Each structure stands twice: as C-alpha cells, then as structure tokens.
Amino acid sequence: MGVEVKVENLAKSFGKQLIWGDVSLTLPAGEISVMLGPSGTGKSVFLKALIGLLKPDRGHVYIEGVDIPNCRERDLYEIRKLFGVLFQDGAMFGSMNLYDNVAFPLREHTRKSESEVRQIVMEKMDMVGLVGAETKLPGEISGGMRKRAGLARALVLEPEIILFDEPDSGLDPVRVAYLNQLIIDLNAQIDATFLIVTHDINTARTVPDNIGLLFHQHLAMFGPREMLLSSQEPVVAQFLNAQRVGPIGMSEEKDADELAQEASQGMPALPPIPAQLEPSDGRPRRGQKTPGEWCRAHGVTPPPGSFQDDVSLAPGATA
C-alpha cells in the first residue's frame, strides 16, 4: 500500500539564495507523480528535503503523521525505511561491487539468508538488465549502468514511497521506454507512491498521474496530468511542449525585451494529450482514471486528437 506525502509551505534557501518557497502539494497514495523544472530550479534539493537530508527553512512534510523536517532523528531513520531513493548520480558505494551494493539494504535491514538475498538481488539485477555485471565496481561502469544499479538498490526493500531523480537521463531511448514500462508495472504491482524527477518530456506526458512544475523559485503548478497537459498557462505550456516561445529562457527567465518580441508571435497550439501508459499485464493502476475524465469534469476541452492510442510522442519533443 502506498503512503501519502503531504508537503505544506516548504521553503529552502542556501545562504541568501532562495531555491524555492511556498511549495505545497500532496502526492496521492499509490499514484505516480512527475516533477519537472528547468535545470537548477531545485528539483534534487526538493527530493532531499522530502527525505530529510536537507532541512528546509520552514514548512512541513507529513508522512504517516510524522513531520519530516521537525521530527527526532530516531523517527527519521525509522520513516526512511519506507523510502526507495535513486540519486541523480546513482550514489553507489564505491568500495563495493554492484552485487554487494544492491544486497546492502537487505543485509542491513532483513534477516534473510545469503541464498534468499542472492535470489532477490539477481531478480532486481535482471529487472534492470544488469545480469553479468554483478562483480563490477561502480567506478568501472557507464553512467547509465550506474543509474540502473541505483534503481535496483532502491527497489530491493519493496519501498512504499519511491523517489527517482532523473532515472532516465543518461539512458538510451530503448531503455527509457523499458524503464517507463517498469515504473508503471511496479506501481501496479506494489502500489507504491512514486515521485519522479525527469527532463524527458515524453516520460512526463505519458507516465504519471500527476505533474508538477518548479519554476522561478516556486511551484508553478501541480495537479492531475490532464490539467497540466491542457493548461494554457504560458510556463506550463512552454515546458511541457519543449518550446522556445514562452517565459523560460536560456538563463531561466527571459528579460522584458525578449518577451515583448515574442508577444507578437503568440503561443503555438497545444499538441494532443497522449494516452497514459498502461501496465503490461492489463491490470489497472491504483490511480487510473478514464482518459479525458478530468477535462470533462472541469469543462476543459482537450486539444484536438487527444487520448488516441497513436498519439504517443509529443511533437514538441522532436521539434
């Protein structure tokens, strides 16, 4: 059973630099949420604040009634056992080979025998396609392999809350497709709550139940997938469709001149909303909704051509 994560008015700054403020959102239990945002807006910092690795300046993160930023260290270590976390660079233990890395949480937190450990580890290694590389040290493998090994380690304890920091960056497109399917299938099997940080627009459009966008030191929007994909809000529309036209510039924010120049161009029309990826064994996801449900309930007309099976790739992703 997944666990709900409730974030209230969270703010974090390093020295005088505000990273983000006023972040409030709820990750619904058992649903997949994706967090987007330009590079450097503090997505990784947000994940670390959720697990209590960084102390926010103010605000609350409630998980099963425990307020993460303000609880005792003992409770923190206890609550972290619910988490499976993939760090942006994999964060494998450099002195252990991949097998020991993946086995580490099992050996620490369970009383399983070595043969049981072996069985679980090999199953996870197989899942991420790393069978045969067990004896390699993290320093000897590619970035994408480290990522996948990190994924395997994050999953061995069957966590209730899964935080992935860019699981798909550094992976080839085929593996990204497998990975996305894996996330969906896992979610259907173990009902865990997922929060995924990604820069992959196609992933963001087809995988999650909810999407959030961090921009300019605040949470620009967080809500159901269809809400963001049909949103006309310039920042959201620009980001989710990978366009240059909009308020986001190369150095994060555009200046007034550039914006004035663009004003005449107008925003391009929204592309159709693709269908959500489905679990491969056909069982429904916990957060599954009929396509277009949100749009109908809120009187929003989705872009023409939405929710047809053949609309899988966001046109913006290739433009």
Next chain:
Amino acid sequence: MSLATVSRPLGTAGKLFAFALDVFMGLFRRPFQLREFLQQSWFIASVTIIPTALVAIPFGAVIALQVGGLIQQFGAQSFTGSAAVLAILREAGPIATALLIAGAAGSAIAADLGSRRIREELDAMMVLGIDPIQRLVVPRVLACMMIALFLNGLVSVVGVMGGYVFNVVLQGGTPGAYLASFTALAQLPDLWQGMVKAVVFGLIAAIVASYKGMTASGGPKGVGDAVNESVVITFLLLFVVNFVITAVYIQLVPAKGM
C-alpha cells in the same frame, strides 16, 4: 568586520564539538562495525608505519645530538641516555606520531569521507536508514586511536635506538653508560603520559578529518579543501593540546629526585 565573520570560527568549533559528541554516542550503538574497524586499522597502519619509522630515526638522532652536547657541557655525561629517553618518550614520540597521524591518516580519512560525501554515498546511506557516523566514523576514530598508540611505541623504540647509535658511534659515549642511565631520570609515568598523548592525538586527528570530510561540499575541489583544512586544523590543535597535556603532567607528576 560584522558579527557573523567574527563568530564563524566559534560556530565551526561548536559544530566540531557537537560532531565529536555524536561520535561518542555512536560508540555505544550496536552492532559494532568490527570489519570496518579492522580494515581501517590495517589501512592506517599501512600508510603510517614506514614513514613513522623513517621519521623516528633522525628524530632520535637529533635529540641525542642536542641533548648529548648540552649535557656534556654541564659535565653530566652519565645522564645522556636518560635525557634522550626522557625527551623521546615525553615529547618526540607523541609529536612524531601526531605529525604522521594528522598528515597521513587524517588526510586519507578526510579524502575518503569527502569523496563519499560528494558522490552522495553518505546521503544514500542515511536514506537506507544507516547512520554514517556509527558505520564509518566510529571505526575510523577507534582505529586511529589504536594505531596512534602503536606508532607512539614504535617511535619510542626506534628513537631510543637511533639515539643510542648516535651517542655511542658519533659522540663517543659508552654503551654501558647510555643504557645504565635509562632509568635515572625517566620514570614509568613518562611512558603513560606519552601513550595518553598519542591516543588523544589519534582521537583529535580522526574527529577533525571525519568532520571535514563529511561536511565537504562543492565537488572535487571541495574534497581537496577539506583535506587541506583538516590537516592544518589538526596540526594546530595537536600542538596546543600537546602543550596543555605536558603542562598538566608536569604539575601532577613530580620529577624524579636524584
């Protein structure tokens, strides 16, 4: 200067002290990391033993030369051996140990923990519900203390032998007189004092190095800075602490009467 700039070193000292307390609490948490402790002891010993022995010979020799020369001027040749032993046991042993523990072991610890910090290994460990202080720092601190004690013994033995060789060979002292005067001035508490110093130095070096390593930030350059700072801070602390222990010892333990 603003208040913040003035109070920053104080804040750092406070954090270092808080860290030391955390390590102390970690000492009593089970399971004790025996494997890590043995590995680290072995590692620290392997990077310090040879340099220590090499440093100890000239250290003993210099002391023998200096003390021997002075003592001859006073016409007290019969005490040459004793004076050298005293100097080596009380001061030279612990100081040479301090230099090597801070320079070789401390820098290795700071670099190791620092690179784990920036690779987010420590974060990953905490997320897996494991306290890096208990897991990584406590075994290192204990290993450092144990090896410091051992190195102190090594420096003492090698230093005294070096002193003996120089006294006998270069200064024309008689072997018998050197050995016979051993216990004339030196006494057992000198040995204990040297050992206490070594253990305290090991403790300080390991705590500072671990603290600096675990709080490294800013990529590979941050690790370099952490190593550098940890060695400098440790040296400063060790020399101050050495002075304090010596002063207290001289107050507490009366010199041997002749």
